[in-house]
Amino acid sequence: MKDVLTTCVYCGCGCGVYLHEDQGRICGAFPSRNHPVSRNNLCVKGWNIHEFIHHPARLTEPLLRKAGHLTPVSWDEALTYTATRLTEIRDQTANQGLGVLSSAKCTNEENYLLQKFTRAVLKTNNIDQCARL
């Protein structure tokens, strides 16, 4: 059982929130008392932030469309298929045919890696995210 301080994943306020873990499950959330934004307060989304984490609908294995259906496959198969197809399309379209959407919900490091991947490997600047939506 432990409480870990992290940053809320909802709006741009960026509250400091503690996640309460018990036997490998996140079962509660409460605000940081001294965090400059949250100051011992959370909105309703923050108080209930733990509820989606263990939801049974969470994706837990890679899926590949086979004969029209998304079918569970290994990471190796999913990654190899994706890499092969991305390479083919990149080369066939002279680096013009691929587009990437990054995420305003992912971390800075992940956004950095994805734009690096897009520019250095896919050889395009076609990358954007939902900042305007």
Next chain:
Amino acid sequence: MTNSINEIAQAQVILVSGSNTTEAHPQVARRMFDAIDRGAKLIVIDPRRTRLAEHAHIHLAIRPGSDIPLLNAMMRIILDENLADDLFIEMRTENYHALRDMLYQLDLDETAEITGVPLAKISAAAQLYARAQKAVVCYCLGVTQHICGTNNVQSIANLAMLTGHVEKEFTGVDPLRGQNNVQGACDMGALPGHFPSYQPVNTAEYRTKFEQAWGTELSGTPGLSLMEMTHSGPQGAIRGMLIMGENPMLSDPNLKKVEATLKNLDLLVVSDIFLTETAALADVVFPAASFAEKTGTFTNSERRVQMVRQVIPPLGSCRSDGEIIMALSQVMGYDMRYESMAEVMEEIALLAPIYGGMFHDRIEGCWGLQWPCWNRDHAGTSFLHKYYFTRGRGHFVPATHEAAAELPDADFPFILNTGRVYHQYHTGTMTRQSSSLNREASEALLEVNPQDAARLGLRTGDWVELSSRRGSATVKAHITEQVAKGSVYTSFHFPAVAINLLTSDARDPKAQCPEYKVSAVRLEKINP
């Protein structure tokens, strides 16, 4: 934001434009209420009577899309009342004469007429704002999601510079960022024209720096923006897409076009934590780890870079998006291996000047650091533009009224506006899976003014067929004076009412931001 969130509580006048702050940014709204308790005055510019507008000392209920005439009228009144900050204009800005000339040609009565707000009210607001010593402007998507969004923002900047309301603590211009890390995603260069830290891709000097760091050749041609990709059409230039934690099948305007584009791609790869509407169309779906299962940083609206800490290992065989990208890069023959996210941050600090002093070991030990943070010894920056603007002098750009792309007419007589509700978040991928939040708000409601409702014979709870030139949706009516006569309002969180089937994909030519706030629609009561 040029200020920090806590500074808002100390302002004397707060001007809020196009932000439903109590629902979308609860902590910012809290600071506004704190300020009011201390005697501050609140001005709200919003076509809707939001909860915040009910607390406003002056509520300017403008017609949707008339922000520029309103701000121009305010600035003209400030000139007429001799309230402009001449010293600030002289020392810190340029092109002032262009703005002044435009304002002096303005017919105030005519301008007020366009906005639908009495001139006396505009004048009171202008004087209140200009006379304050500490005044902040908070704005949000109600300002930007118009075809003239860039000019709307520019007009706010004009107003702030005209009165010298920048450069100081408790004083500035604060765009509220909608999502937890939208600021960071932009900072990190997830933008078609910029490397991390807003370094343009088409400037050779910056490109060379990144080519050397990454050991490969890079393209100097700016890429396509989100809507140019998702609306490129079935025969468009985009043949394959990689989407990480985004759900354009619910969030983008004119969804039929998005669906036609995504369904006809040769390859669609989606990485997400749930099987979203977009992931359901994919050829490959990667199961991603949630924020509780990984380490990294988010940057909030006040530019504060904060730790996200791993609490539990990833569920099932999930992997964090960072690991997925590294693995994919490895298979494609480009070596992208990092021991930890802290190591990725070191590379960011090296290449992105505004993040130059951001290191995990530093951020770990405090409540995060606000950029610009130039080096390891820099304490971060709580408010921007002290002594100088990023570009040197503040540039006035006069803007004139531009009507919305689609105005109501005989066939589609209502203006549809869309937004968010307190209990849900964006496309609801996470919040709709939360039972407590769903108990509070589980379906979209269409807000209709009582006068319109009486004419249409509508009562709260009645079903309405809502249609535009692009599509239609069936939605439950909620009769309320929050919306003005002739306007309706609903949220875009729920796939059962995919309101973006109806919204206009007209967009601002510079920012590429779609005009979500004005679409012409028709209402028909459905008889059970």
